[in-house]
Amino acid sequence: MTQSLTLRRPDDWHLHLRDGEMLEAVLPETARHFGRAIIMPNLVPPVVRGEDAIAYRDRILAALPEGQSFEPLMTLYLTDDTDPEDVAEAHRSGLITAVKLYPAGATTNSASGVTDMDRVAGVLEKMAEIGCPLCVHGEVTRPEIDIFDREAVFIDTVLDPLRRKIPELRVIMEHITTRNGVEYARCGGDNLAATITTHHLVINRNDILVGGIRPHYYCLPVAKRETHRLALRAAAMSGESCFFLGTDSAPHPDRAKLSPCGCAGCFTAPNTLSILAEVFETDGCLDALEGFTSLFGPAFYGLSPNEETITLTKGDPVEYPETISAGEETVTLFDPGFPLHWRVDA
Numbered sequence: 001m002t003q004s005l006t007l008r009r010p011d012d013w014h015l016h017l018r019d020g021e022m023l024e025a026v027l028p029e030t031a032r033h034f035g036r037a038i039i040m041p042n043l044v045p046p047v048v049r050g051e052d053a054i055a056y057r058d059r060i061l062a063a064l065p066e067g068q069s070f071e072p073l074m075t076l077y078l079t080d081d082t083d084p085e086d087v088a089e090a091h092r093s094g095l096i097t098a099v100k101l102y103p104a105g106a107t108t109n110s111a112s113g114v115t116d117m118d119r120v121a122g123v124l125e126k127m128a129e130i131g132c133p134l135c136v137h138g139e140v141t142r143p144e145i146d147i148f149d150r151e152a153v154f155i156d157t158v159l160d161p162l163r164r165k166i167p168e169l170r171v172i173m174e175h176i177t178t179r180n181g182v183e184y185a186r187c188g189g190d191n192l193a194a195t196i197t198t199h200h201l202v203i204n205r206n207d208i209l210v211g212g213i214r215p216h217y218y219c220l221p222v223a224k225r226e227t228h229r230l231a232l233r234a235a236a237m238s239g240e241s242c243f244f245l246g247t248d249s250a251p252h253p254d255r256a257k258l259s260p261c262g263c264a265g266c267f268t269a270p271n272t273l274s275i276l277a278e279v280f281e282t283d284g285c286l287d288a289l290e291g292f293t294s295l296f297g298p299a300f301y302g303l304s305p306n307e308e309t310i311t312l313t314k315g316d317p318v319e320y321p322e323t324i325s326a327g328e329e330t331v332t333l334f335d336p337g338f339p340l341h342w343r344v345d346a
């Protein structure tokens with residue numbers, strides 16, 4: 001029996017597009033299905049000032065194939081030296097949608113991130129005043145903290161104190177991976193939301209490590225034990241508007257993933273919607289998909305949902321390529337490990 005499902009066109013509230021040949025290769029994969037995306041600023045060098053964001057936005061729009069429409073929602077990369085006035089001006093002019101906090105050393109290209117929250121207090125106060133949201137990579141980097149505890153410790157020792165100090169600041173806890181993150185976001189009131197990735201609904205830490213190491217499942221924050229994955233799944237399907245999709249699709253050349261020090265990131269842009277439809281259906285929650293992919297994100301960011309719709313049709317398993325090419329490089333798609341029956345109609 002064929003079934004179909006029509007949704008408002010989704011948005012991706014956390015996306016890495018990179019630059020150059022990688023940008024050209026991955027942008028069409030997102031623009032095919034998504035109307036808008038929050039564009040991560042962790043380029044090398046990072047997108048720090050308003051003028052960097054203008055230049056990056058122009059490169060993205062120039063790389064968009066004819067016939068595709070897509071709106072990049074730009075962000076600035078917060079550093080110890082970010083100027084509050086530069087942020088205010090970029091926000092006032094509509095250039096940026098949010099500012100991104102990377103604790104220095106927490107993840108890919110975060111070396112220029114924040115070393116001490118006190119140093120950015122002035123910018124964060126300014127952002128609270130003007131209503132500019134803060135997207136947060138929520139992991140501590142203290143070497144003594146176990147990698148599996150870094151999100152929970154961040155919530156207790158950095159995020160909660162920050163929100164008590166500046167309660168008006170709108171915060172998005174990005175790519176949450178723990179029950180702790182779910183519970184904190186759920187009780188955070190109107191100024192707090194959390195994004196959840198596709199891959200964290202699918203894999204737990206065993207999938208990375210049991211029976212051989214699977215570098216393509218390695219991302220940050222690293223997938224946790226099964227109880228946490230189940231909490232994320234329940235949150236995504238709960239219909240609570242504080243949880244919405246941020247794929248964190250993070251392409252890296254296979255050469256860089258399959259190395260003795262492989263880098264973190266899962267590339268999910270091409271098959272995300274097929275995977276999400278499959279997992280929401282498996283849990284009997286297809287009705288909750290549209291809120292998660294298309295409604296709650298815009299509502300939190302004060303935007304309207306997209307006018308257009310997309311339709312997914314259920315049928316024989318859809319074949320996605322194992323890899324896509326980016327110049328001379330290949331990038332491997334995230335493999336959910338189960339057949340995908342929902343295809344996005346062209």
Ligand SMILES: NC(=O)N[C@@H](CC(=O)O)C(=O)O
Nearest residue numbers: 016107108219220250264265
């Ligand atoms: N998620 C990841 O594992 N990697 C992201 C960085 C990030 O979002 O933390 C990347 O830029 O590759």
Ligand SMILES: [Zn+2]
Nearest residue numbers: 107137220221
């Ligand atoms: Zn991150």
Ligand SMILES: [Zn+2]
Nearest residue numbers: 016040248250
């Ligand atoms: Zn990311």
